[in-house]
Amino acid sequence: MIYTITLNPSIDYIVHVKPFHLGELNKMNDDAKFPGGKGINVSRVLTELESDTTAIGFLGGFTGNFINDWLNKDGIHSDFISISDDTRINIKLKSDVETEINGRGPTITPSEANELLSRLDNVNKKDTVILSGSKPPSLSADFYEEMVKKVKKAQAEFVIDTTGKDLKATLSYQPLLVKPNREELSELFHVSLKTIQEVIPYGKKLLEMGAKHVIISMAGDGALLFTHNGIYQGFNPKGNVKNSVGAGDSMIAGFIGEFTKNQDPISAFKMGIACGSATAFSDDLAKKETILSLLNQIEIKEI
Numbered sequence: 001m002i003y004t005i006t007l008n009p010s011i012d013y014i015v016h017v018k019p020f021h022l023g024e025l026n027k028m029n030d031d032a033k034f035p036g037g038k039g040i041n042v043s044r045v046l047t048e049l050e051s052d053t054t055a056i057g058f059l060g061g062f063t064g065n066f067i068n069d070w071l072n073k074d075g076i077h078s079d080f081i082s083i084s085d086d087t088r089i090n091i092k093l094k095s096d097v098e099t100e101i102n103g104r105g106p107t108i109t110p111s112e113a114n115e116l117l118s119r120l121d122n123v124n125k126k127d128t129v130i131l132s133g134s135k136p137p138s139l140s141a142d143f144y145e146e147m148v149k150k151v152k153k154a155q156a157e158f159v160i161d162t163t164g165k166d167l168k169a170t171l172s173y174q175p176l177l178v179k180p181n182r183e184e185l186s187e188l189f190h191v192s193l194k195t196i197q198e199v200i201p202y203g204k205k206l207l208e209m210g211a212k213h214v215i216i217s218m219a220g221d222g223a224l225l226f227t228h229n230g231i232y233q234g235f236n237p238k239g240n241v242k243n244s245v246g247a248g249d250s251m252i253a254g255f256i257g258e259f260t261k262n263q264d265p266i267s268a269f270k271m272g273i274a275c276g277s278a279t280a281f282s283d284d285l286a287k288k289e290t291i292l293s294l295l296n297q298i299e300i301k302e303i
C-alpha cells in the first residue's frame with residue numbers, strides 16, 4: 001500500500017483573469033475548484049496508474065466536505081481525520097503570469113494530531129508512506145519527524161516532499177525519494193542555482209545527507225535524478241502547457257508508482273517525467289491516457 005499524508009489539504013481555486021489589474025475590480029474569464037494538497041494530488045495520480053493508495057490527513061468544514069466528496073466520486077481511497085476547523089482554500093490566479101496565494105491552514109487540536117499519528121500504527125514493512133506539503137502552524141515543530149520515526153519503526157519506506165527544516169530534519173532517516181524543485185533546492189542551501197552544472201553538487205549533497213534517490217525538478221527544463229549509481233538528466237516531451245499546479249506531485253506519483261512495481265529508478269524516473277508533463281499539459285491532474293501517450297517520447301541521458 002502507498003499511503004499519502006497531506007497535513008494541509010486545500011481546495012485549489014483556479015481563477016483566470018485576463019488582463020488583471022491590481023487594486024481594481026476585475027472580472028473572471030472562468031474559474032474552477034479542484035481538491036488540492038500535495039499528498040492528495042499524489043494519491044489521485046497513483047489511482048490513475050492503478051496503484052493501491054490510501055490518502056490520509058486532516059479535513060474539516062464545507063471545504064473538507066468538497067474534497068471528501070470529490071475523492072469518493074473518483075474512487076480515491078482515503079481515511080482522513082475529521083477536524084473542527086475549515087480546510088484552507090488556495091488561490092491560483094492565472095493571467096499573463098501565474099500567481100499563487102496559499103492559505104496557512106486550519107487549527108489542528110492535540111487530539112486530532114494524535115489521531116493522525118495513530119493512523120500510522122497500521123503501516124507495515126511492505127508499505128511506502130509519502131509525506132507531502134506544508135504543515136498547519138498549530139502542529140508541533142517536529143511533527144514530520146515524529147511521523148517519520150513511526151514509519152521507520154514499522155520498517156516501511158518513506159518519501160518526504162516538503163521544504164526547509166522539516167526536509168533537513170528527516171534526511172538522516174534515509175527517505176526513498178526527495179524531490180525539491182530547483183527553487184526549493186536553492187532556498188534549502190541559501191544559494192542561487194540556475195544551470196544544471198550549478199545544481200549537481202547540491203543534488204549530490206542530498207544523497208550524502210541520507211536520501212536514497214533525489215530528483216531535482218526544473219519545470220519546463222525537465223529534471224535530474226541522482227542515485228548512488230549515477231546521475232541522469234530527463235528531458236520533457238513536447239506539448240501545450242495548460243496548468244502546472246500539481247506537476248511535482250504527479251512526478252512523485254509516477255516515480256513511486258513505478259518504483260514499487262520494479263525497483264528500477266530509471267524507468268521510475270521516466271514515468272515520473274511522463275506524469276509531471278501530462279499534468280502540465282492538462283487542466284486538472286494527469287489522466288492515464290495522456291501519461292501513456294507521452295511515456296515513450298521521454299529521453300533519459302546519463303551525465
Ligand SMILES: Nc1ncnc2c1ncn2[C@@H]1O[C@H](COP(=O)(O)OP(=O)(O)O)[C@@H](O)[C@H]1O
Binds near residue numbers: 248273275280
Ligand atoms: N512547462 C512544462 N512542460 C513540460 N513538463 C513540465 C512543465 N512543468 C512541469 N513539467 C514536468 O513536471 C515536473 C515537475 O514540475 P516542477 O514544476 O518542477 O515541480 P513542482 O510542481 O514541484 O514545482 C518537471 O520536472 C517536468 O518533467
Ligand SMILES: O=P(O)(O)OC[C@H]1O[C@](O)(COP(=O)(O)O)[C@@H](O)[C@@H]1O
Binds near residue numbers: 008012039090249250
Ligand atoms: O502544502 P503546500 O506546500 O502549501 O502546497 C499546497 C499546494 O501544492 C499543490 O499540491 C501543488 O503542488 P506542486 O505544484 O508542487 O505539485 C497544490 O495542490 C496546493 O495548493
